[in-house]
Amino acid sequence: MWLTKTSKLVVVGMGLATWLFIGSAGIGQAGQSQIVIAYPPVSNLYMQQRQLWMQNRLLEDLSEALVPIKWPRQLTLMAVECGFLANGQPNANAFYNPQQHSITLCYEFADYLFQMFSQQTQLPQNQQGLLFSGALMFTILHEAGHAVIGEFNIPAIGREEDAADQFATIAFVADPNGAQLLMGPLWWFQLSSQQSKNFLGFDTRDAIRLYSDEHGVDEQRFYNISCLLYGSNPSAHQDVIASGMLTPERAPRCASEYQKIRRSWELLLTQKGS
């Protein structure tokens, strides 16, 4: 069972990342000044969180995901209270806006991830925190992927959501601790696929809603990320197959899939980022 894999999670001092694929593409000289940080006002509900985020300069640190890229124009990273959806649920979202050249992280989204992982009471709290961190990092990097495609006008052939997931995954596996942290988004997609099945009961209407969404269904995102993780270093990640996170049928193609996707991103970033 793949869930048992996370029991191996331990906090290893997070070595400074060499974000290899961007570093090797020579785009590492970007100025911090290209990233603008914003904390727009919020209602009472998020007053305390906003204050704590500002005091701790959290967005400034999150922007580390964006700094290695030489953006063609200013990009804003902001934390926003996104309110409620029509069904009464909080609007737990994170998104890139190409018109505003901005990435928005909703406080509600951090809450949503917090609720999800803090309910995994079978895990010690530090592991819940690691999974949460991995999932939030993945989200920021996924949005960074959208922003790269949008800001550099990169032609995304195929589904842009898949490209953004690939961008984030490649950034993770380039980091020495990335494989462990990838367990965060993997858990997230696993839990969320269970939840949608429970809530929806999967009749035709639900199937249409899921399959017509611009994102792959959670299971596909799960296996695509696993495949790239395994493909980045098959001999080091045999446990990905052993734990059932990847089928033996797909595994043999993952190394070439990883190489191809990584090369494509490097090529695009080298061309666009110089």
Place this chain on the structure above:
Amino acid sequence: MKRLFLACLSIWALIALPGVAVAESDEAAIVRTIMESVNAFANFPQTKDHQTVARFYSKDYFGIQDGAVMSRSLLDKQLADMEKMLKDEIPMTIKASASNVRAESSGVMGWATYDVSIDWDSSGLPIVKGNEKCTSLLRKAGTQWQIQHDHCSSSKGQPEKAT
């Protein structure tokens, strides 16, 4: 990615601080209660535990379905019977889902309107299949919302007899 990681871990830690986590709004909690109650019923053949369904209903619950009354004691009896059938390995499939859930609340009282679609097939019993329009009254007990009363009527598709 160290700063990125540490920022995310800090966000975890500060949401975990007492008083920082945002309480779910009452309306959102009511919507969740309705969805979970229907969901618990759909999962009954797997959980085989009537408490997973019964816990959403108050002690003084009563419901009306197309004119027929369901009391709390009747509900408990029906769920207990189903549990026994399931434990006796009598085949049963339940598909049930709630949609269009809208909720309002005032103090400890809340209400919700929603649609339920159900398809319940168990060998030897009539097939229950159809779509219902429901209204529920809920009461807040501590931090939990419980269904105190509901009223459902078939919107289309009548229960049919197994042949």
